[in-house]
Amino acid sequence: MRMHALTAGEVCSRDLPVLEAQMTQTPPWLRYYGKVPHSLNYPELTLYEAVAATAARVPDDIAWDFLDTTSSYRAFLASIDTCANALAALGLAAGERILISMPTSPQGVIAFYAANKLGALPALIHPLSTAPEIEHYLNASRARIALTLDAFYARFSAVKPELPLEKLILARIPDYLSPVKKFGFWLSKGRKIPAVPSDARVRWWADLMAEAHPAVPRSSATTHDPAAILFSGGTTGVPKGIVLSNRNFIAEGMQAAAWGELAQGHSILAILPIFHGFGLGVCVNAAFMAGGKSILVPMFSAEVVAKLLRSKRPNLLVGVPTLYEALVRDPLLAKADLSCLSATFSGADTLPRPVKERFEQLVAARGGRVKLLEGYGLTEAVTAIMATPLDEYREGSIGIPFPDMLAKICRVGTEEALAPGDEGEICVAGPAVMLGYLDDAEATRETLRVHADGRTWLHTGDLGKMDADGFFYFTVRLKRMIKSSGFNVYPAQVEAVLYQHALVAEACVAGVPDASQVERVQAFVVLKDAALANADTERALIEHCRAQLIKWSCPREIEFCAELPKTRVGKIDYKVLVQEYVAKQAAQETG
Numbered sequence: 001m002r003m004h005a006l007t008a009g010e011v012c013s014r015d016l017p018v019l020e021a022q023m024t025q026t027p028p029w030l031r032y033y034g035k036v037p038h039s040l041n042y043p044e045l046t047l048y049e050a051v052a053a054t055a056a057r058v059p060d061d062i063a064w065d066f067l068d069t070t071s072s073y074r075a076f077l078a079s080i081d082t083c084a085n086a087l088a089a090l091g092l093a094a095g096e097r098i099l100i101s102m103p104t105s106p107q108g109v110i111a112f113y114a115a116n117k118l119g120a121l122p123a124l125i126h127p128l129s130t131a132p133e134i135e136h137y138l139n140a141s142r143a144r145i146a147l148t149l150d151a152f153y154a155r156f157s158a159v160k161p162e163l164p165l166e167k168l169i170l171a172r173i174p175d176y177l178s179p180v181k182k183f184g185f186w187l188s189k190g191r192k193i194p195a196v197p198s199d200a201r202v203r204w205w206a207d208l209m210a211e212a213h214p215a216v217p218r219s220s221a222t223t224h225d226p227a228a229i230l231f232s233g234g235t236t237g238v239p240k241g242i243v244l245s246n247r248n249f250i251a252e253g254m255q256a257a258a259w260g261e262l263a264q265g266h267s268i269l270a271i272l273p274i275f276h277g278f279g280l281g282v283c284v285n286a287a288f289m290a291g292g293k294s295i296l297v298p299m300f301s302a303e304v305v306a307k308l309l310r311s312k313r314p315n316l317l318v319g320v321p322t323l324y325e326a327l328v329r330d331p332l333l334a335k336a337d338l339s340c341l342s343a344t345f346s347g348a349d350t351l352p353r354p355v356k357e358r359f360e361q362l363v364a365a366r367g368g369r370v371k372l373l374e375g376y377g378l379t380e381a382v383t384a385i386m387a388t389p390l391d392e393y394r395e396g397s398i399g400i401p402f403p404d405m406l407a408k409i410c411r412v413g414t415e416e417a418l419a420p421g422d423e424g425e426i427c428v429a430g431p432a433v434m435l436g437y438l439d440d441a442e443a444t445r446e447t448l449r450v451h452a453d454g455r456t457w458l459h460t461g462d463l464g465k466m467d468a469d470g471f472f473y474f475t476v477r478l479k480r481m482i483k484s485s486g487f488n489v490y491p492a493q494v495e496a497v498l499y500q501h502a503l504v505a506e507a508c509v510a511g512v513p514d515a516s517q518v519e520r521v522q523a524f525v526v527l528k529d530a531a532l533a534n535a536d537t538e539r540a541l542i543e544h545c546r547a548q549l550i551k552w553s554c555p556r557e558i559e560f561c562a563e564l565p566k567t568r569v570g571k572i573d574y575k576v577l578v579q580e581y582v583a584k585q586a587a588q589e590t591g
Contacts (some may be wrong), residue, residue, distance in 0.1 A: 013320045014503075016512075032470075042251050043250065046221050051073075054289060059073050061263070065295045076110075079106075083208055086208040086217040087214050090540075092115065093119075093122050100275075102149065105173070106175070107154045107175060112270070119220065119221040121228065122229070124228065131159050145167045146165060147166075149168065154192075166201060167201055172204075227244055227248070228280070230244065240440060241376035241439070245434075249281055252382035253281060253285045255432070259402055264291035267293040267315055268295065269318075270296050272300075277382045306332040306333050313337075315343070318347065338363045341370045344375050347387075376426075378432070388401075396475045397473055409429045411424050412425050415451045428457065433458045434446060434458070462474060480511040491552075491574070501544050506523070506564050508525075509574075510574040512582065521576075522559065525560055
């Protein structure tokens with residue numbers, strides 16, 4: 001492993017454990033693994049074979065629960081086989097692509113594993129994607145077959161992709177509901193869904209699953225072959241297709257299960273959607289590999305999650321920071337028994353310390369003992385590839401790498417590894433790292449680089465640090481860091497200070513254009529009491545920041561909002577806030 005050149009005088013005692021570990025190839029973080037094994041034995045299987053192996057081991061255990069409809073592993077595998085036969089009859093073959101635009105539901109999950117059996121490549125997208133977005137995804141994936149809900153037929157019918165869409169499979173939410181729930185869905189939402197006109201391309205999911213089709217064998221695909229295309233959030237422009245292999249998913253699933261102690265008989269809330277790496281890789285696939293139960297949540301809200309925590313009593317809960325903040329405020333949990341929780345994790349965004357503390361206080365008051373632990377990951381490695389150990393907490397740390405994953409800090413723009421405490425780009429290597437970007441060799445070469453140690457390292461585009469014990473600390477996305485008057489400002493640091501104030505419910509900090517500073521630090525805040533949104537409160541919050549932050553990190557202005565915009569996975573969307581701010585400023589100047 002290439003290291004930053006150090007003189008003897010530069011090596012202080014805090015550096016020695018890490019430097020010695022780098023030289024001997026023994027990561028320093030292994031001593032904090034506790035009961036988690038240092039390395040795992042990954043079976044040479046495809047995802048379909050992995051589910052089939054679980055079904056053979058625990059055929060009568062519940063695989064998934066969807067709005068009180070459940071399926072055993074035996075029935076789940078049978079439905080995957082039936083779906084594979086149907087998709088093959090529609091012309092889906094090895095090497096082909098299928099676009100899956102579904103909420104977290106049985107149809108989307110079944111189709112994902114059915115495509116895998118055929119050696120086809122599913123591309124998963126958000127079901128609320130607009131027609132232009134759908135067209136982009138169809139062009140990128142070259143899919144001729146798509147699966148979506150009847151409610152979204154109009155969007156698919158409006159697109160004109162380069163490669164014609166030959167078959168459109170339409171599912172209905174009631175396909176897997178009890179008669180009572182079917183009627184309830186029709187009364188509340190179903191009757192508002194427009195009727196689907198005659199379209200020769202349309203096939204209905206329920207009909208396909210009921211019809212007899214010739215049985216097809218499993219393809220010759222291996223664990224190293226592509227298994228799915230997921231799309232990045234588009235922070236650098238048009239979303240990139242990320243190609244992940246069977247081995248990527250199997251490694252990630254086994255690592256996450258080992259870390260969170262997810263095993264047979266355990267259950268996890270599948271809150272994050274299946275087009276999201278964590279939703280598909282952990283909430284669904286990790287559960288199935290472990291023989292656990294995935295509780296499929298088709299529509300996310302804090303109220304829904306609170307109800308499920310009370311009624312389903314899951315063991316594992318994972319989500320974004322805004323979820324935990326909302327749960328603390330939800331009255332349904334004030335009297336709930338939360339002793340069922342064995343692990344809770346927050347990811348996808350920086351976890352403010354006050355949010356962590358309030359959630360842990362709620363759990364403790366309701367009979368639970370878990371801590372809200374932070375993790376880190378990215379779709380280019382399926383999802384989470386490091387997390388805080390269950391029994392070791394470090395203030396502000398995103399944790400340590402999972403078994404068989406390596407991480408280091410490199411000087412930005414280079415492959416030079418930095419010493420503990422130095423800030424640089426987080427780079428990771430290991431079995432969860434993607435195959436590459438879809439049809440984008442240049443972007444793949446920029447992101448996946450072979451270093452002097454012969455390993456392929458993923459350059460994440462994230463700034464961070466590592467301490468002497470191998471714990472990592474996320475600073476900011478390289479593209480989100482604010483450059484104000486030549487100084488680096490880290491939004492998460494300012495947000496953490498704002499969250500400490502008793503009046504603040506939510507906060508987001510972003511850089512906005514400024515004639516003299518290039519970028520100015522701007523804060524957007526939701527108050528617990530909207531009636532206090534005035535100049536006095538703004539001055540109080542700015543003074544609160546000045547008491548704890550260096551001058552150039554403090555916001556000059558604070559804009560009070562009724563709510564903050566969220567991305568499709570519940571993260572605060574700072575880009576929308578900046579766009580709206582710039583538009584308002586332009587309107588004022590021209591007005």
